[in-house]
Every structure is written in structure tokens, then in C-alpha cells.
Amino acid sequence: MRQAQVSVPRKMIRVKVHRHGGDILIAACDDELLGRKLRDGELRLDVNEEFYGGDQGGEEMLLSRLEAATVANLVGEEVCRIAAEHEYIDPECMMTIDGVPHAQMVRY
Numbered sequence: 001m002r003q004a005q006v007s008v009p010r011k012m013i014r015v016k017v018h019r020h021g022g023d024i025l026i027a028a029c030d031d032e033l034l035g036r037k038l039r040d041g042e043l044r045l046d047v048n049e050e051f052y053g054g055d056q057g058g059e060e061m062l063l064s065r066l067e068a069a070t071v072a073n074l075v076g077e078e079v080c081r082i083a084a085e086h087e088y089i090d091p092e093c094m095m096t097i098d099g100v101p102h103a104q105m106v107r108y
Contacts, residue, residue: 011078016054026069030076038098072105
């Protein structure tokens with residue numbers, strides 16, 4: 001008898017594109033983090049709607065936006081995992097704030 005394959009649903013992601021001059025900044029977070037204020041000692045990160053609250057989607061959307069980005073601000077396990085797996089960020093350079101992974105990317 002053949003076993004049914006169970007697919008693990010991936011977390012939804014929010015991605016907002018900000019343009020300034022020739023730069024394209026991508027702000028991306030795991031959907032469930034939107035609206036949270038992360039604190040860890042003196043570190044503070046407000047995952048607010050204005051900066052991160054863009055389109056909702058999945059891995060393909062994030063990757064297509066990262067491909068065009070000159071700068072990226074990434075928050076969350078799923079967002080940072082995808083960016084690291086596709087070599088947009090170095091996992092060794094990620095930090096955590098309030099237990100949540102955070103990374104930035106700059107492309108010249």
C-alpha cells in the first residue's frame with residue numbers, strides 16, 4: 001500500500017518594495033511577525049506595517065524580489081532560511097533579536 005505524502009505548509013511572507021534613487025530596498029518578514037516589537041537588551045526592531053506590510057506570498061515571491069534588490073532587511077525564520085539557502089545572506093552573519101532571526105543584505 002502506498003503512503004500519502006504529507007506536505008508541510010510553508011509560512012506566509014510579507015514583502016514590501018521601497019525605491020529610493022537607484023536603490024531598491026526589500027523589507028521582508030514572516031507574516032506572523034507583522035506588528036511585533038522585538039526587544040533584546042538595547043536592540044529594538046519594530047516589524048511595522050508601514051515598512052514591512054507589503055504583498056503576501058511565499059518563497060517564489062521573496063526570491064524574485066531579492067533578485068532585483070540592492071538592499072534587503074529580513075526578519076523571521078522562514079525569510080532568513082530562504083535567503084540563506086539561495087546565498088543572498090551568510091547564515092554566520094545573521095543575528096537574533098528577541099529570539100527572531102534578522103539579517104541585512106547589501107549588493108553593490
